[in-house]
Amino acid sequence: DTAVSQTPKYLVTQMGNDKSIKCEQNLGHDTMYWYKQDSKKFLKIMFSYNNKELIINETVPNRFSPKSPDKAHLNLHINSLELGDSAVYFCASSQERGRDTQYFGPGTRLTVL
């Protein structure tokens, strides 16, 4: 009964390819997030959706596009992958926006060759 799940867990791809990461939460939360964790473990928010509406859009290249088909799902599509996109991407959810406990998925390790 995984609360926040992500697929795939590992993603290895060539520069220039397009890839997607899927996220699903079964906690009934209204808010979902995407974070990027770099090799130095810095964790930075990328996007946040509340009830399918985009509420946080940090300074992220527009090659990254989140999509929320319903409030239990938040997918991340990345176009024209670059070497610098290599990182671990985490999905998270919370009941309230921002100031509440967040529940994280297991992460997707993306390696761009």
Added chain:
Amino acid sequence: SQQGEEDPQALSIQEGENATMNCSYKTSINNLQWYRQNSGRGLVHLILIRSNEREKHSGRLRVTLDTSKKSSSLLITASRAADTASYFCATDSYEDDYKLSFGAGTTVTVRA
């Protein structure tokens, strides 16, 4: 931008000892949270302390918050090998639209 900074960056202790790590932040906050990340895993929430609280306990964890110094500490008592992980503080602020801002983390190694 990174709001919190943890100190030390790394900590190695013997099983049974206490581990203390600190977090400093720059702007006024609503809440401060501590998360644990085991190697290769997602973050797990440990404790949330509100800006009007000074201390909170959860099992072997004790968190303090000093808003005048803009700092927090996490104490793990009677550490176990399973406590080996990275620990992150995260703050939110109404000034920053309640986005969670994480520090770089403290890596704790508990030796058996």
